[in-house]
Amino acid sequence: xxxxxxxxxxxxxxxxxxxxxxxxxxxxxxxxxxxxxxxxxxxxxxxxxxxxxxxxxxxxxxxxxxxxxxxxxxxxxxxxxxxxxxxxxxxxxxxxxxxxxxxxxxxxxxxxxxxxxxxxxxxxxxxxxxxxxxxxxxxxxxxxxxxxxxxxxxxxxxxxxxxxxxxxxxxxxxxxxxxxxxxxxxxxxxxxxxxxxxxxxxxxxxxxxxxxxxxxxxxxxxxxxxxxx
Amino acid sequence: xxxxxxxxxxxxxxxxxxxxxxxxxxxxxxxxxxxxxxxxxxxxxxxxxxxxxxxxxxxxxxxxxxxxxxxxxxxxxxxxxxxxxxxxxxxxxxxxxxxxxxxxxxxxxxxxxxxxxxxxxxxxxxxxxxxxxxxxxxxxxxxxxxxxxxxxxxxxxxxxxxxxxxxxxxxxxxxxxxxxxxxxxxxxxxxxxxxxxxxxxxxxxxxxxxxxxxxxxxxxxxxxxxxxx
Amino acid sequence: xxxxxxxxxxxxxxxxxxxxxxxxxxxxxxxxxxxxxxxxxxxxxxxxxxxxxxxxxxxxxxxxxxxxxxxxxxxxxxxxxxxxxxxxxxxxxxxxxxxxxxxxxxxxxxxxxxxxxxxxxxxxxxxxxxxxxxxxxxxxxxxxxxxxxxxxxxxxxxxxxxxxxxxxxxxxxxxxxxxxxxxxxxxxxxxxxxxxxxxxxxxxxxxxxxxxxxxxxxxxxxxxxxxxx
Amino acid sequence: xxxxxxxxxxxxxxxxxxxxxxxxxxxxxxxxxxxxxxxxxxxxxxxxxxxxxxxxxxxxxxxxxxxxxxxxxxxxxxxxxxxxxxxxxxxxxxxxxxxxxxxxxxxxxxxxxxxxxxxxxxxxxxxxxxxxxxxxxxxxxxxxxxxxxxxxxxxxxxxxxxxxxxxxxxxxxxxxxxxxxxxxxxxxxxxxxxxxxxxxxxxxxxxxxxxxxxxxxxxxxxxxxxxxx
Numbered sequence: 001x002x003x004x005x006x007x008x009x010x011x012x013x014x015x016x017x018x019x020x021x022x023x024x025x026x027x028x029x030x031x032x033x034x035x036x037x038x039x040x041x042x043x044x045x046x047x048x049x050x051x052x053x054x055x056x057x058x059x060x061x062x063x064x065x066x067x068x069x070x071x072x073x074x075x076x077x078x079x080x081x082x083x084x085x086x087x088x089x090x091x092x093x094x095x096x097x098x099x100x101x102x103x104x105x106x107x108x109x110x111x112x113x114x115x116x117x118x119x120x121x122x123x124x125x126x127x128x129x130x131x132x133x134x135x136x137x138x139x140x141x142x143x144x145x146x147x148x149x150x151x152x153x154x155x156x157x158x159x160x161x162x163x164x165x166x167x168x169x170x171x172x173x174x175x176x177x178x179x180x181x182x183x184x185x186x187x188x189x190x191x192x193x194x195x196x197x198x199x200x201x202x203x204x205x206x207x208x209x210x211x212x213x214x215x216x217x218x219x220x221x222x223x224x225x226x227x228x229x
Numbered sequence: 230x231x232x233x234x235x236x237x238x239x240x241x242x243x244x245x246x247x248x249x250x251x252x253x254x255x256x257x258x259x260x261x262x263x264x265x266x267x268x269x270x271x272x273x274x275x276x277x278x279x280x281x282x283x284x285x286x287x288x289x290x291x292x293x294x295x296x297x298x299x300x301x302x303x304x305x306x307x308x309x310x311x312x313x314x315x316x317x318x319x320x321x322x323x324x325x326x327x328x329x330x331x332x333x334x335x336x337x338x339x340x341x342x343x344x345x346x347x348x349x350x351x352x353x354x355x356x357x358x359x360x361x362x363x364x365x366x367x368x369x370x371x372x373x374x375x376x377x378x379x380x381x382x383x384x385x386x387x388x389x390x391x392x393x394x395x396x397x398x399x400x401x402x403x404x405x406x407x408x409x410x411x412x413x414x415x416x417x418x419x420x421x422x423x424x425x426x427x428x429x430x431x432x433x434x435x436x437x438x439x440x441x442x443x444x445x446x447x448x449x450x451x452x453x454x455x456x457x458x
Numbered sequence: 459x460x461x462x463x464x465x466x467x468x469x470x471x472x473x474x475x476x477x478x479x480x481x482x483x484x485x486x487x488x489x490x491x492x493x494x495x496x497x498x499x500x501x502x503x504x505x506x507x508x509x510x511x512x513x514x515x516x517x518x519x520x521x522x523x524x525x526x527x528x529x530x531x532x533x534x535x536x537x538x539x540x541x542x543x544x545x546x547x548x549x550x551x552x553x554x555x556x557x558x559x560x561x562x563x564x565x566x567x568x569x570x571x572x573x574x575x576x577x578x579x580x581x582x583x584x585x586x587x588x589x590x591x592x593x594x595x596x597x598x599x600x601x602x603x604x605x606x607x608x609x610x611x612x613x614x615x616x617x618x619x620x621x622x623x624x625x626x627x628x629x630x631x632x633x634x635x636x637x638x639x640x641x642x643x644x645x646x647x648x649x650x651x652x653x654x655x656x657x658x659x660x661x662x663x664x665x666x667x668x669x670x671x672x673x674x675x676x677x678x679x680x681x682x683x684x685x686x687x
Numbered sequence: 688x689x690x691x692x693x694x695x696x697x698x699x700x701x702x703x704x705x706x707x708x709x710x711x712x713x714x715x716x717x718x719x720x721x722x723x724x725x726x727x728x729x730x731x732x733x734x735x736x737x738x739x740x741x742x743x744x745x746x747x748x749x750x751x752x753x754x755x756x757x758x759x760x761x762x763x764x765x766x767x768x769x770x771x772x773x774x775x776x777x778x779x780x781x782x783x784x785x786x787x788x789x790x791x792x793x794x795x796x797x798x799x800x801x802x803x804x805x806x807x808x809x810x811x812x813x814x815x816x817x818x819x820x821x822x823x824x825x826x827x828x829x830x831x832x833x834x835x836x837x838x839x840x841x842x843x844x845x846x847x848x849x850x851x852x853x854x855x856x857x858x859x860x861x862x863x864x865x866x867x868x869x870x871x872x873x874x875x876x877x878x879x880x881x882x883x884x885x886x887x888x889x890x891x892x893x894x895x896x897x898x899x900x901x902x903x904x905x906x907x908x909x910x911x912x913x914x915x916x
Contacts, residue, residue: 048523049522049523049526052517052523052526052527052530053517053520053526054518055530056514056515056517056518056526056529056530056533057514057515057518059510059511059514059517059530059533060511060512060514060515060518060575060578062511065506065510065537065540065541066537068507068510068511068514068533068534069510069534069537069538071514072510072514072517072530072531072533072534072537073530073531073534075517075526075527076527076530076534079523079524079526079527079530080527082523083523120518
């Protein structure tokens with residue numbers, strides 16, 4: 001069993017829950033409300049910027065030139081995807097740049113980005129790169145699964161085409177290969193940290209979608225949380 | 230008005246809500262349940278380790294030698310405080326090292342630490358140091374406020390003494406001075422990022438205490454979050 | 459006068475000395491010894507790996523998405539250029555992969571890479587990006603100058619074509635624009651640090667070529683540096 | 688044989704050459720010229736600031752709380768030592784703050800600092816901490832060796848007392864223990880990188896002293912390095 005197969009086995013339940021989320025089911029059959037998708041795509045833009053930063057930071061620590069190029073290339077690619085998808089959906093839904101600029105990052109998105117950047121900043125390379133894997137892997141698996149059943153007139157077909165497509169698949173495969181190579185040389189302690197980072201990022205993936213579906217922002221103190229008098 | 234007075238003015242409501250939280254009211258009159266305090270002190274230990282990392286990372290970028298020494302000294306001091314308070318309360322409440330090691334970091338604590346480390350890693354020095362300020366400043370203000378009313382037999386008097394004490398007060402004053410010095414030389418864009426970082430850390434302070442009071446761990450998918458069939 | 463014009467004015471003498479170095483004059487007329495060029499191209503490969511790391515690290519701190527993509531793209535591009543030029547010259551001169559792997563980085567190359575990584579790690583973004591500018595700018599200017607006089611049968615024409623070409627020119631122009639944009643928002647203190655970083659990297663450029671021309675490795679203690687008896 | 692004994696064995700010749708340098712022999716018998724010592728102590732101040740930054744950056748990545756405190760404590764301690772020794776020698780030799788501020792860092796000092804910061808920034812923790820070891824270890828060994836023969840009226844007795852003293856000895860021993868602990872858990876590839884980082888820092892130690900003895904600044908192009916006409 002490869003190391004990434006081990007990672008998959010240890011997170012099977014959570015990853016299945018992500019596939020089964022109402023957001024993804026509604027995306028698949030095209031019934032997802034445009035308001036929810038708009039909110040999601042704005043958060044995704046915030047996310048992809050942070051994701052690109054974390055990929056770049058990890059690239060700076062890669063063990064050899066090929067991996068620097070791969071991770072830096074994925075960083076540049078994440079920004080490019082973000083722009084294309086945005087231009088498409090902002091046009092489709094009539095979202096303006098001002099709508100986008102005026103929408104604050106959600107707590108779930110911000111926590112995920114902070115986790116990735118922290119892993120890349122103070123974790124070693126194996127930890128950094130494994131924290132970055134779920135976003136590649138889960139998006140591809142969701143994209144491919146949805147693509148099998150989605151109809152041509154699905155308003156979200158551009159999103160589905162991006163994440164089920166050949167170009168993204170190749171970048172995911174290179175990440176899987178990189179994590180497996182790194183794991184081969186890693187001590188047991190390092191592998192344990194890789195498992196932990198992977199599990200945490202899978203949790204953040206779930207929270208990202210869950211939060212987008214419920215259009216959550218930042219939790220605020222409720223009156224009952226404050227003692228008065 | 231100094232820059233730190235501006236920071237205080239912009240976050241007044243949230244900081245007052247932190248003072249008024251049931252956790253802090255119950256800590257003040259000694260009625261806080263030992264279970265909640267134990268959970269809190271374990272999360273605080275997780276937090277102080279991350280806080281010390283973020284202080285160290287910020288120290289590496291400080292503009293001159295004095296600030297490096299200040300921030301690195303605070304990092305070493307945070308670990309020392311953590312050990313003393315822990316040894317004290319683990320003895321008082323019969324918490325073993327195994328209890329501690331076996332208790333996972335909470336989501337609220339982990340998100341806060343990730344935010345601080347991200348700010349120190351990819352933010353510039355003014356942003357990094359302003360993100361670190363609320364933990365100093367709010368703890369001192371809570372400590373001093375509680376110390377005014379707390380009775381000598383309060384089981385949490387060691388905690389109160391630490392955060393209302395002279396040594397901590399001096400380290401807080403040095404942080405306030407440092408942030409004011411840095412703000413004096415900062416452009417408007419940098420000051421805007423400093424305000425943002427301060428506000429976010431204040432929010433994380435609130436979440437940390439709120440989460441400890443409600444003994445929250447990591448949110449999990451509920452049955453209604455999953456589409457079956 | 460734009461900020462990059464100021465940078466150019468302050469380093470005019472040193473940059474002219476680089477243009478006038480025997481290495482570059484001999485490269486231009488094709489008389490550079492293959493042994494010196496081989497040594498240079500191996501050091502250049504070591505350099506480009508470190509340069510790509512520093513570009514990636516700077517990308518992680520960029521103020522907005524476009525600059526992340528630009529710098530990460532340049533990082534991936536630096537590795538691609540290194541591979542193409544290497545494959546070409548290793549074939550041309552019969553240098554094997556083993557020759558390459560077996561050649562240690564020179565002190566001049568290592569010091570330059572360390573300086574870039576240090577600037578990107580503990581400097582703020584304006585400092586990081588200005589330290590990275592001379593390698594772009596000086597190579598383009600040398601490349602273009604040499605291209606004007608070099609004959610078609612120059613054995614170094616592939617090198618000359620790379621650095622005098624359109625694709626490289628565009629990436630240099632984007633770096634100049636980025637540094638100018640960043641300088642527009644920078645305080646005087648930040649601009650002073652940008653000048654300093656630029657001057658240091660120009661010095662390292664000179665040392666890199668000077669060291670390659672004289673085939674220097676790592677200075678070692680001489681007998682007269684040691685007191686015996 | 689412990690890992691640090693291995694490190695010592697692999698660098699025996701270079702470390703002996705450092706002990707035998709004229710700078711250290713003249714320091715031991717008090718004959719070192721005040722001009723050379725002044726130049727050295729100014730560079731040492733530049734160095735200790737960078738050393739403290741690198742210690743702080745390494746602290747942020749330490750595997751557990753105790754090592755964070757140790758490294759951050761050493762960072763704060765390095766700044767404290769710098770100030771004490773400086774105040775002492777600036778008074779003794781009549782060096783003013785302006786003399787100090789007006790003296791640029793030497794190339795040898797700057798390259799060493801850049802190497803340490805690069806190791807701490809993109810290396811993993813074992814590499815970072817091993818790069819930092821020579822400055823502790825070599826200074827202690829030089830300090831103790833000199834202390835055995837130095838007379839009470841040696842003008843450099845404050846320097847000698849600092850580096851041969853108990854407090855410094857304890858911090859060195861903690862670094863040796865830390866490197867040995869880290870090496871115990873490290874893979875062979877990691878240990879190879881640790882050896883490499885140690886060897887490089889020993890070389891920079893030699894260059895630092897050699898450069899201070901010869902009062903070197905930054906090498907500049909000579910007339911014969913420039914092709915004119």
